């Protein structure tokens with residue numbers, strides 16, 4: 001393993017425009033002309049767009065039809081200056097956000113419970129999760145005097161829960177999932193301690209896309225009077241419609257009395273421009289622990305619902321516009337198309353003898369290979385323009401199916417390229433996936449510290465001009 005070499009390769013991959021377009025280490029003496037700037041950005045965007053537009057990328061852009069993007073851009077343009085921190089100046093954004101929260105809550109079972117489901121808009125799935133975890137920490141401190149709060153989450157729960165634990169001084173207890181890649185109910189229960197403030201399940205988790213047994217887990221949490229958070233960042237805007245279409249979707253939302261909070265991303269299958277998500281709570285009391293208020297500061301009384309201060313109101317306007325333009329019928333139709341393409345892709349993968357699907361997912365399809373190096377297959381796919389998400393423990397990749405993959409011929413092209421990639425790796429056993437060293441290193445406890453340092457320096461690279 002040659003870290004310097006990997007870093008060099010990553011540098012080249014991350015900075016393809018070096019030497020090709022002007023770069024600025026400090027401010028230009030005189031401002032550039034607006035038209036030159038727009039031309040430059042348009043050129044870069046045009047270089048990047050074909051890959052995701054044509055459906056070669058896993059997840060990332062969930063809608064992406066040109067007219068939908070234009071519509072989102074129009075709405076953003078109208079409110080690009082808006083900042084909901086100034087509620088008096090932009091009451092329109094306050095209206096949009098309240099309605100985004102309410103529409104999302106109703107989609108997720110709010111009208112099938114007597115409890116009030118409330119929430120806020122955040123900047124993305126990670127922020128929604130951070131906020132929920134901070135909320136449970138503060139709630140448990142105030143109401144149960146727990147000072148060393150613990151989160152119990154399946155190993156598949158998003159890494160944002162680790163980030164939350166690290167940021168907020170909480171302990172995350174990761175519980176291995178069962179062979180079906182779902183949370184192991186008994187093991188989750190066994191991991192609870194008097195310090196547990198919240199249990200987590202995902203609908204579905206990012207890696208393998210298989211919804212956790214939320215009904216059983218949330219019931220355990222309810223009986224213990226602790227919180228239960230369903231992370232529906234990925235599935236919140238898809239699973240309700242999949243259920244209506246007759247797909248087997250286990251209950252995961254506020255219809256379950258033990259579910260006390262949820263995260264659900266408008267900027268994924270809600271089809272809004274990037275930068276918004278919703279965090280929901282059962283009851284106002286919990287939500288109060290999320291808020292930040294200060295009454296004494298010389299800058300005035302300050303109140304802020306989320307982690308950031310100023311926020312991009314234009315993105316909330318765009319998210320609201322996405323929701324009301326799609327409507328129930330739009331989401332239902334999008335889900336129908338996505339699930340149909342996912343079905344085709346799943347069947348096609350199952351028919352390739354060298355590949356093995358992980359579990360039985362609906363729209364995030366993870367697979368591996370027993371005889372071959374799955375990362376090498378993924379590399380060959382990358383050379384054909386495809387972008388799969390690499391997974392580890394066990395080694396695998398996944399494709400999150402979006403509207404991009406429902407375009408004519410995309411699923412079929414994916415499968416024929418995949419078959420071809422398998423043949424290539426089979427006939428070239430010397431091929432090793434380029435990601436293998438990184439994954440190999442993470443699997444090795446002794447080297448984990450080195451990987452940590454390496455990843456930090458990788459982020460340094462990102463911020464180099």
Ligand SMILES: Cc1ncc(COP(=O)(O)O)c(C=O)c1O
Nearest residue numbers: 124125126158204205206233234
């Ligand atoms: C299940 C799940 N939770 C949380 C997140 C984090 O979302 P974001 O990247 O918007 O912060 C993701 C992202 O893919 C996810 O799939």
